[in-house]
Amino acid sequence: MNGPDFVRLIQAIHTAMEAAQTELNALDSELGDGDHGGALATAFADAAEKAAALTNPTPSTVLAVTAQSLLNRMGGASGALYGTLFLRMSASCKDRTELTLADWQAALQAGLEGVQARGKAAPGDKTLVDALAPAVAAVSTSDTLGGAFAAAAAAAQAGADQTAEMVAKFGRAKFVGERARGHVDAGARSMAVLFAALHRYQEDEDGKT
């Protein structure tokens, strides 16, 4: 996957976030202030625009401008965590013009480690880590990008679904205690939307060849 591919990928994620906006806002309003979907849609719109404006995009520079949009247009805890994911992925593939499956595995692993270091959350704490960690693990279960992203998308969604059974240990949701049970974490669900978009993008690419 090369730089121009990454520009199209970010556009695809933006489209997916726009489509999921209402659902994500509704999930966030159960335990937060109801703006998670809107904030992500706005940030990815900004990222898609800035990525498209890059003169010689590389995977790393596209991921870096996306991180900047997430950090500075989204703000809050979600912006910091999403931004850190993309920032660490960008740093891990700085010298690459094209990402192989092995590069993707390394980048996602670096991203996950960055997110956990920033937010201090572990799997089971009812955060986006509950979707991200299984997705990153699943990327290693296939030897094609298409297979890896399909597995990651399924694992992210399964992980997000499981957050409904959890009590939050971080963020605003922490303060509703047991009342958090029964509600899917908005951040975990948006992470599943992101991996689903990645999967669909790769399916479309594979269909072209």
Next chain:
Amino acid sequence: MSVRKKKLLNQRSMILREMLQGLVSAYPDVVRLTDDGLIVRAQPKAPGKVGLVIGNGSGHEPAMIGFVGSGLFDVNVPGEIFTAPGPDRIVAGIKAADRGTGVLLCVSHHAGDLMNAEMALELCQMESGINVEMVVLYDDISSAPKGSEPERRGTAGLFFVWKMLGAYAETGASLTECKRLAEHIRDNTRTLALALTSAASPVTDEVMFELPDDEMEIGMGVHGEVGIGRHKLLSADATIDLMLPRLLEDLPFNAGDEVLVLLNNSGSMTLMELYILHRRVAQRLTEAGVHRYKSWIGPYATTQEMAGFALSLCRIDDHMKQLWDAPCNGAFLKGV
């Protein structure tokens, strides 16, 4: 449950910008709005003194835009409604606050505020030339148990830090001294809040939580997170009788201690109710042998139209009294 969703606004996406423009149009002698959306002092602090900066989600006015001015903050970085600003904006705030001897970045402890502040600090450390320290502040006893104080949230009681730290930085105190004082005030401040009705996000119109008409909730944070308990509605005196002992035990505040008292209006409490509540606070403190130096009653950190209040106590010494009584001039905090 009645929540006032009716609001006089223009475009939702313009709430933050228009609010800041309105603030500086009213107080041009106190504050200025920069092109990158920072609220800064109209007359910068003298060179050689420590700069004070804080970022926060908006929607809690007058916090923190109303506390920028002489004897207070140098710069506020207001984020979108209930959303901490991102790291680049905080870095811009730190640079704007630097008067050559370092900057103290204050963080009211919430997940988003802390993560973005940490990233801003890392960015500053990569650039040379800015001497910046961070202090994480918290006061709400309902958000984590005693012994886990650093996990507690920052709420209305941090008002004591803003006022006294602002005065201390004006005296020419060093960055290390400023940080130590902020920690000292934090470690002597305790807050417990109560909500009667919820509030709605001005952006999404989402009501933050549901609370039945005949109930109140003790331990509400500034964002509407649920606190330690729901109770049937009590009288003003019985409410204070329930809340004050928990505050006194937590520090603990002992007979002979001297304290500042804040009764903070969360949004739509009446001053009448707050005076009645304060009457009981004063009685109970006298009974406990705790001396009140001064009391503050009013809306210093709000959550939109939420009906409720926060009761905060801060144990003080003679040095802190001097700082408390020092002059200041913010849009929402004049003199003392």
